[in-house]
Amino acid sequence: MNIGNASERSGLPTKTIRYYEDIGLLKPDRADNGYRDYSMSDVHKLRFLQRSRGLGFSVEECRQLLALYEDKDRASADVKLMAQSKLREIDRKIIELRELQHTLNHLVAHCHGDQRPDCPILENMSGKG
Amino acid sequence: MNIGNASERSGLPTKTIRYYEDIGLLKPDRADNGYRDYSMSDVHKLRFLQRSRGLGFSVEECRQLLALYEDKDRASADVKLMAQSKLREIDRKIIELRELQHTLNHLVAHCHGDQRPDCPILENMSGKG
DNA sequence: TTAATCTTTCCAGTAACTGGAAGGTCAAGG
DNA sequence: CCTTGACCTTCCAGTTACTGGAAAGATTAA
Numbered sequence: 001m002n003i004g005n006a007s008e009r010s011g012l013p014t015k016t017i018r019y020y021e022d023i024g025l026l027k028p029d030r031a032d033n034g035y036r037d038y039s040m041s042d043v044h045k046l047r048f049l050q051r052s053r054g055l056g057f058s059v060e061e062c063r064q065l066l067a068l069y070e071d072k073d074r075a076s077a078d079v080k081l082m083a084q085s086k087l088r089e090i091d092r093k094i095i096e097l098r099e100l101q102h103t104l105n106h107l108v109a110h111c112h113g114d115q116r117p118d119c120p121i122l123e124n125m126s127g128k129g
Numbered sequence: 130m131n132i133g134n135a136s137e138r139s140g141l142p143t144k145t146i147r148y149y150e151d152i153g154l155l156k157p158d159r160a161d162n163g164y165r166d167y168s169m170s171d172v173h174k175l176r177f178l179q180r181s182r183g184l185g186f187s188v189e190e191c192r193q194l195l196a197l198y199e200d201k202d203r204a205s206a207d208v209k210l211m212a213q214s215k216l217r218e219i220d221r222k223i224i225e226l227r228e229l230q231h232t233l234n235h236l237v238a239h240c241h242g243d244q245r246p247d248c249p250i251l252e253n254m255s256g257k258g
Numbered sequence: 259t260t261a262a263t264c265t266t267t268c269c270a271g272t273a274a275c276t277g278g279a280a281g282g283t284c285a286a287g288g
Numbered sequence: 289c290c291t292t293g294a295c296c297t298t299c300c301a302g303t304t305a306c307t308g309g310a311a312a313g314a315t316t317a318a
Contacts (some may be wrong), residue, residue, distance in 0.1 A: 015277080023204045055226055056182075056185040065233075068264085084237065086233055087230060088235050090229055099180075101223075108216075133265085163265080182305090221268095
């Protein structure tokens with residue numbers, strides 16, 4: 001599959017896909033004409049990168065996450081430790097998103113453009129430390 | 130409050146805090162000695178920025194989110210529309226995080242370093258389109 | 259008063275893309 | 289066969305969002 005097709009399926013711009021190849025996140029085959037040739041597995045990885053990047057994980061963290069299922073030589077304990085650390089991060093992110101959600105809901109429901117400097121939203125907004 | 134203190138309370142490096150001021154996200158007072166002087170409101174904003182940036186929102190999106198409770202002149206309908214759009218984004222992010230969580234849990238539970246190229250995780254990993 | 263620890267500005271470097279030029283490839287229509 | 293347009297290639301420059309470091313002023317503690 002050509003890069004344009006992989007782009008559509010993954011939701012990533014072609015520029016970004018080539019960039020991810022440059023920094024060694026994936027290595028698609030090449031057709032005889034020199035075009036990159038993406039497998040479904042490549043597309044899965046790209047889609048995964050698209051998601052995890054959008055959720056605030058750095059490229060290096062994404063590289064580690066990809067390694068979790070790619071690196072077959074890694075010891076099981078290492079994999080588990082790494083995955084569990086990421087799971088805790090994800091838990092925290094979900095909680096933060098729920099708080100943000102709550103704050104915005106509150107804003108929509110109660111502050112019709114007339115909020116004062118001491119608007120209670122300001123308190124929730126910060127997550128209170 | 131000095132920048133170091135604001136940094137501790139917000140979780141943002143001082144460098145980043147100054148950068149956010151450069152690009153006009155907040156404007157702390159200045160003490161007589163020239164030091165920046167952060168109010169609790171400033172710290173709330175910084176903490177909010179720290180969170181929303183970490184959750185994958187761009188600086189410009191964060192600027193809009195901040196505007197949601199700062200811009201008292203904005204019409205209520207506009208505020209609601211914007212907030213609701215952000216709420217849908219947040220919903221999507223939470224779903225994606227849950228899927229990622231599910232994938233990692235599956236990895237920890239079932240793939241002890243012996244996963245094959247056709248490992249079922251690969252399917253889930255990509256969110257199936 | 260001196261040393262350590264702030265703080266300031268400025269400027270350069272990095273991370274993660276993003277846009278554009280210059281050119282090769284391919285599928286469709288005349 | 290030839291052309292046109294949509295693809296693809298590489299390369300290089302620009303942008304976003306920081307990040308590090310230098311040089312110098314301010315504050316605190318001994």
